[in-house]
Amino acid sequence: MTSRSEAAAGGQGVKSENPSLDRTSLDRTIAEVTRVLLERLELQLDPAEIHADSEFFDDIGLDSAAVLDLVIGLEESFGIDFDIAGSDPEDFRSVRCLARYVESRR
Amino acid sequence: MTPTPVTPTARRLPEETTVAILGGGPAGATTACYLAMAGIDHVVLERAHFPRHHVGESLVGATNRIFDEIGFLEKLDAAGFPRKQGAVWVPKSGKNPHAIRVVPDKTFGGLDYTFHVDRARFDHMLLDHAETLGSPVYQGALVNGVETRDGRIESVQVQHEGETHTLRTRFVVDATGRNTFLGSRFRLLQKDTLFDQYAVYAYWKGVGRGPEETAGYIHIHFLPSERGWVWQIPIDDETTSIGVVTEKADFQRNGQDSEAHYAHHLARNPELSRRLEQATRVSNLRSEGNYSYSMRELVGPGYLLVGDAARFVDPIFSSGVSVAIYSAKFAAEQIAHVVAGERPEAEAFGAYETQMRAGVELWYDFIKVYYKLQNLFTYYLRKPEYRDQLVQLLQGNVYDARGITVLERLREDIRRIESTPGHVLQEGLSDIPI
């Protein structure tokens, strides 16, 4: 687990050298995460209520099955591999956190 | 021992035989086929008159190998049963079903598919096949007693055509299924403490089978309750078997009758509900419970337990018939060694027990990991580094476990999830020890 968090931290460190580029790329990832979320999951929610800081468990009401479904969607969409068993709960707090995590795995 | 003359049409029970096979389901019939091929004198005692109804309609790819060996595969292929080439898992949300092609090894009989079978017809065909190989099969022959001397079975008591017969025998193969004739009598049976599931099922017509490519697959629809799922198995062009499996406690807690329980759960997976929209039920509801147990011993002096009579865990991976016919093969092979004087009985039967346990334990481990976190399984099926081994297990190739590392990897991952405080998947973990 430590090695993964370090990798994530390192990834962010490299990207922050170019903050403006980083921002747009993160925004795009946030949009894509939101799209996959809406498309794959049957949510009892108005899509307009979902934004970057929506929390998966408290605001969106995901359970672990839905999280896995989302992860599968993101893996397919971004062509990345989540190390789901080794994941940090913090990465799954909000849409933004997850988008950051996705960026770190690319 | 002088073999009793074998006549396939024999109607009167002999007084003596080398092997008495109790039960003529897949395990008993297959044991009979192997013994007939080895020229070993035996009789099959089946209490029912076939065809008789039976649960367990979906086969796995590894069965092709056994059917090929006993010369049954061609008949089976020609019988027009729906071909099976995979499985679809439908998440409880009903969205994003995951289909996995599971194609049997063509080295065994040349087929790249297995079958879904109407068990009444299938079991009948298999038992008939044993008869054509020379097995004396007695239907309507209920075994209701054994006599032992010095701890060894000497004879079995059979009710046949209104008479009670005593059949002296050197060996007994118990293939009585979940009736567990010897296991119950010898107090070998141990109820499974982890699994106590309950199944209710019926036949339907007009069930939507989804996209053409996967219409012939078995479908597992997840339910939003722990260890709850629904099977969808094509029986013929029109008929589909739909079975609801839940924890027995779930059924009892809700205090419903089977009908209400069945209807309640069928409505809980949106994709399944869509598929049933145009469908009508065409059979009575049947239910099965108390089906998970193991046996303290699988063999004893002069006897071996095969198929469900030896062990039954859980039907999630459609392993039952496969285990039944593989155990039949292994048991018949060991009997042949003893009859030929090549091996002492204890050693030969011990070898059978080891072989059978190894395979069934692998299934059991697989089932535990699966129920520990159901959704994780479909996730890993997508990963190339896990998929091949998982598919091998799904096909029923469990008797040679060398090189199967995937279950250990899954267990490691589950342990990591368990030990990470607040892990996102923790809430989905059941309390099954793995």
Ligand SMILES: Cc1cc2nc3c(=O)[nH]c(=O)nc-3n(C[C@H](O)[C@H](O)[C@H](O)COP(=O)(O)OP(=O)(O)OC[C@H]3O[C@@H](n4cnc5c(N)ncnc54)[C@H](O)[C@@H]3O)c2cc1C
């Ligand atoms: C809910 C459920 C779903 C299942 N789904 C599947 C599936 O999809 N695929 C699969 O492969 N398996 C499935 N199974 C398992 C499958 O049904 C069995 O594993 C399989 O039938 C075992 O074969 P057998 O020959 O050991 O026993 P059986 O098929 O039960 O045969 C035993 C025979 O012994 C006879 N008998 C019993 N007692 C006596 C006696 N005293 N004297 C004489 N004869 C006797 C019976 O009449 C019967 O014909 C399922 C099981 C359950 C409970």
